[in-house]
Amino acid sequence: MKKALFFMIVGIGLSLFSPAQAAYPDREITLVCAHAAGTNTDQLIRFISEISGKALGQPIVVVNKPGASYAIGASAVTNAKPDGYTIGALSGSAFTQLPHMRHVPYDVFKDFTWIASFTQHTVGLVVKADAPWKTFDEYLDYAKKNPGKIIWSHDGYGLGGHILPEWVALTRGGIDWKFVPIPGGPKQATSLMGGHIHAWSAGGFHVQFVRDKTMRLLVNYDMIRLPSAPDVPTLRDLGYDSGIDDTPIVIMGPKGLPDPVRKKLEETYLKAMQDPGYHKVLDNTDMPKIFKGSAALTRTIEKDYKGWERLIQITGVKTEKGEKK
Numbered sequence: 001m002k003k004a005l006f007f008m009i010v011g012i013g014l015s016l017f018s019p020a021q022a023a024y025p026d027r028e029i030t031l032v033c034a035h036a037a038g039t040n041t042d043q044l045i046r047f048i049s050e051i052s053g054k055a056l057g058q059p060i061v062v063v064n065k066p067g068a069s070y071a072i073g074a075s076a077v078t079n080a081k082p083d084g085y086t087i088g089a090l091s092g093s094a095f096t097q098l099p100h101m102r103h104v105p106y107d108v109f110k111d112f113t114w115i116a117s118f119t120q121h122t123v124g125l126v127v128k129a130d131a132p133w134k135t136f137d138e139y140l141d142y143a144k145k146n147p148g149k150i151i152w153s154h155d156g157y158g159l160g161g162h163i164l165p166e167w168v169a170l171t172r173g174g175i176d177w178k179f180v181p182i183p184g185g186p187k188q189a190t191s192l193m194g195g196h197i198h199a200w201s202a203g204g205f206h207v208q209f210v211r212d213k214t215m216r217l218l219v220n221y222d223m224i225r226l227p228s229a230p231d232v233p234t235l236r237d238l239g240y241d242s243g244i245d246d247t248p249i250v251i252m253g254p255k256g257l258p259d260p261v262r263k264k265l266e267e268t269y270l271k272a273m274q275d276p277g278y279h280k281v282l283d284n285t286d287m288p289k290i291f292k293g294s295a296a297l298t299r300t301i302e303k304d305y306k307g308w309e310r311l312i313q314i315t316g317v318k319t320e321k322g323e324k325k
Contacts, residue, residue, distance in 0.1 A: 024084055024260070024261050024264060025056055025057070025058040025084065025085065026058070027058060027085065028058050028059045028060070028061055028085075029053070029056070029058060029059070029060045029061070029084065029085050029086075029087065030060075030061050030063055030085060030086045030087075031045070031049055031060050031061065031062050031063070031086075031087050031088065031089055031251075032063055032065050032073050032076045032077055032080075032086065032087070032088040032089070033045050033046075033062050033063065033064045033065070033066075033073065033088070033089050033090070034064075034065060034066055034070040034072065034073025034074060034088065034089070034090035034091070034094065035064070035066055035070075035073075035090060035091070036064060036066040037064045040204055040285055040287075041091070041121075041249060042062075042064065043281075044118070044119060044249070044281065044282075044285075044287065045062060045089045045249070046062050047277075047278060047281055048118050048269065048272050048273065048278055049062055049089075051272040051275050051277075051278065052265075052268045052269050052272045055268050055271065055272065056264075056268055069093075069094065069098050069102075070090045070091055070093070070094035070098065071094065071098065071104050071105060071106075073088055073090050073094075074088065074090060074094050074095075074104070074105075074106055074112075075105045075106060076088065077112070077252060077253065077254055078105075078106045078111040078112070078254055078255070079254070080253075080254045081254070082113070082253065082254045082255065082256035082257045082258070083257075083258075083261070084253065084257060084258070084261035084262075084264075084265065086253075086254070087115065087251060087252065087253045087265065088251070088252055088253070089249065089250065089251045089252075090249070090250065091121060091247060091249055091250075092117070092246075092247050092248040092249065092250050092300070092301065092304065093121075093159075093160060093247050095108045095112070095250075095301050095305065096108075096244075096247070096301060096304035096305045096307070096308050097159075097160060097163075097304075097308040097312075099305075100308055100309050100312050101158050101312070101317075108301065108305060109302075110255060111254070111255050112252045112253070112254065112255060113252060113253040113254065113255060113256070113257035113262055113294075114250065114252050114294050114297045114298045114301065115250075115251040115252055115253060115262060115265050115266050115269065115294055115297075116250070116251050116265075116266050116269045116270055116273075116291070116292060116293055116294065116297060117248035117249060117250045117251065117290070117291065117292045117297045117300070118249060118251065118269065118272075118273050118291060119248070119249055119282060119287045119288060119289070119290060119291075120222060120246040120247060120248050120249065120287070120288050120290050121203060121204060121222075121246070121247040121248075121249065122203070122204050122207060122220070122222060122226060122286055122287060122288065123160065123161055123164075123201070123202065123203045123204070123220075123221040123222060123247070124201075124202060124206065124217050124218070124219055124220040124221055124222075124226065124232075125139075125152075125165065125199055125200070125201050125202070125217070125218045125219050125221075126192070126199065126200050126202050126206045126209065126210065126215040126216060126217050126218065127139070127192070127198065127199050127200070127215065127216050127218060128192060128193065128195075128214070128215060128216070129213055129214050129215055129216050131198070131216060133216075133218065134216075135218060136218040136219040136233070136238060137238070139199065139218055140168070140169075140172055140175065143169075143175045143176075143177050144172065144173075144174050144175050147175075147176035147177075148176050148177070148178065149177075149198075150177035150178065150198050150199065151177070151178045151180055151196075151197045151198050151199075152165065152177060152178070152179060152180070152197055152198060152199040152200065152201060153179070153180045153181065153182045153188050153191060153192075153197045153199075153200055153201065154179070154181065154182075154188075154200075154201040154202075154203075155181065155182070155183055155184070155185075155188070155203065156181045156183060157179075157181050157317075158312075158317050160203075160221075160247060160308075161201040161202070161203055161221075162179060162181070162201065162317075163308075163311050163312065163315055163317055164201070164221055164235070164242060164311070165179075165201055166179070166315045166317070167240075167242060167311050167314060167315050168235070168240055170314060170315060171240060180197060182197075185202065185203070185204070185205025185206070186205070188200050188202065188205075189202075189205065189206070189209060189215075192215070193214070199218075200215075204285075204287075207226070207228060207285065207286040210226070210228055210229055211228050211286075217229045217232045218232070219232065219233060219234065219235055219238065220232055220233070220234045220235070221234070221235055222234060222246050222288065223236060223245060223246055224288050224290070225237075226286055227283065227286050227288075228286050242307060242311060243303075243306075243307040243310060243311075244303075244304050244307035244308065244311070245300050245303060245304055245307075246288075246290065246300075246304075247304075248290070248292065248297065248300060250297060250301075251265070251269055253265070262294060263294075266293050266294050270291060270293055273289075273291045
């Protein structure tokens with residue numbers, strides 16, 4: 001009897017020090033995608049997450065929660081339990097730019113655990129193939145010599161594709177042009193081809209037109225040149241250093257994510273980024289192969305947050321309250 005009691009006590013003691021739960025992950029993971037279903041970014045997120053889920057041995061189920069300039073999706077992650085079973089993926093602009101423009105229901109530096117980034121957005125300025133400007137300098141020279149004549153567009157006021165050209169105009173000096181916000185790549189493309197605007201500050205949707213040579217890319221805003229237009233310079237190539245690296249598409253979790261869980265997700269996604277099938281998808285969409293782990297992504301978020309704050313102040317872009325930053 002005493003012997004049985006002894007082993008019972010020992011068993012209870014050992015159970016207190018045994019793992020409280022099975023190795024992560026032991027069930028499916030939900031990934032909140034803040035982009036609309038069917039978009040290029042959504043498809044990339046689904047592709048890379050399918051590869052990662054197979055490697056983890058559990059499916060990563062993508063749930064789309066777009067809206068409010070990514071704030072809805074980001075908020076869903078901040079409110080999730082920090083156990084690794086709810087993570088998110090969205091444009092880095094939700095963390096580096098949006099907080100300077102409007103109130104957001106999260107703190108960039110306190111509410112997230114950065115896991116990895118698996119490509120960058122591709123943004124640049126395009127004109128019709130038969131436009132008189134062959135280079136970005138020719139375009140700027142024309143705008144300077146013909147004040148008020150150039151009409152150009154982007155998705156909306158205060159977005160990166162709006163702020164960067166305005167910053168270039170101020171840097172160049174003496175440029176007076178008209179900005180017209182037109183929501184959505186298809187509408188902007190139609191406006192450009194129809195002659196309603198002279199230039200389009202485009203974010204990804206323009207690549208197909210550059211490839212079929214119906215549009216001419218004058219400059220790429222990103223740090224690297226577009227694979228389909230390797231001779232077209234970047235802003236940095238032309239001497240316009242905005243202090244911003246790029247706009248990464250990030251994977252993150254809520255604050256307090258256990259480091260072993262973060263590390264496992266980071267390693268799994270980074271390995272998935274080397275998959276030949278994923279590289280083919282990036283090549284087909286002209287998305288850059290810029291991959292970052294947790295530490296590098298954290299540095300990018302911190303740097304670009306300050307960079308966008310500076311550009312918004314320089315350009316005088318107003319916040320949602322109408323106050324200049």
